[in-house]
Amino acid sequence: MTNSAPRKLLQTLTAAFALLLTIGFSACSNKDEDFTAPAMSEYLPLEPGRYIVYRLDSTVFTNLNRDVEIHSYQVKHVVDAQINDNLGRPSYRVYRYIRDKNGTQPWTPSGSFMVTSLSDQTEITDDNQRVIKLHVPLREGFSWKGNRYLPTNPYGGYYSFSVDDDMKNWDFYYDTFQDFSYDNRTYTDVLSVEQINESHNLPIQPNYSIASKERSVERYSRDIGLVYKEYHLWEYQNNSSSANPTYTGFGVTMWMIDHN
Known part of the structure; x- marks a missing residue:
């Protein structure tokens, strides 16, 4: 016992x-x-007739690429209809329109792009550049090669710089799901997609021979779509054989100001 x-x-x-x-x-x-992770369609809804209006600030280089200027506009994206893309996949065509920054002039057509939503990823093809903008699962920290379909030096035909050399290897990842504010506007339930955030020799000093900026991030609001985008690729070149330093590249910052 x-x-x-x-x-x-x-x-x-x-x-x-x-x-x-x-x-x-x-x-x-x-x-x-x-x-359950949210669906991609919740952050990039596609229905014919849907539109979003953005304020767009474009960084341009003038005076023989010596000076930096910001040119501002309004841009409108309108979902047109479902058609097949060049690979024969069901996609939505989105028309782009542009007008002055104060919205006093009529809209002028400014091209179009294709949005292809697959079971595991959403692609946008614009000016023959195909990028995976969203990928499942939509969870913080998830990463993918968003530029895998881009060629080497995708902007080589337009700009003489090296900041696009490694674009195919950019690691896109979901950063946060939270509210986001910009220019006195607040967007709710926002999914942030970080793509690249690198710079060299900024701020620029007179003795620098080269400087550069690579910044790309997109933010999507649930049931609305893209509400903020920052896309800067440029290089500062102070060549000893030139009388003046110059810039080459571009920059775009855009944020939603209206939608239906």
Whole structure:
């Protein structure tokens, strides 16, 4: 009797511990099953007739690329219709329009782009550049090669710089799901997609021979779509053989000011 009592107590404690482990694992499993990542369509809805109006600030280099200026406009994206893209996949064509920054002039057509939503990723093809803008699952920290379809030096035909050399290897990732404010406007339930944030020799000093900026981020608001975009690729070149330093490249910052 005396020897069997400890064994029974040990058996009882062992069984209780095993039960607690089972309950703990079950709770964790149910928690994972209960969490469902949002769908891509929630952050990039596509319906004919939907539109978003943006304020756009364009960084341009004037006076033989010696001076930096900001030119401002309004840009409107309108979802037109579902058609097939050049790979034969169902896609939506989106028309782009532009007008003065104060919105006093009529809209002028400014090209179009294609949005292709697949089961695991959403692509945008604009000016023959195909980029994976969103990818499942939509969870903080998830990463993918968003520029994998781009050629080497995709802007080589337009600009003489090196900041586009490694674009195919940019790691896109989901940064945050939270509200976002810019220019006295607040956008709710925003998914941020970080793409690149690198610079060299900024701020520029007179003795610098070269400087550069690579910055790309997009923010999407649930049930609306893209509400903010920053895309800067430029290089400062102070060549000893030239009388004046010059810039080459571009910069775009745009944010939503209206939608339906």
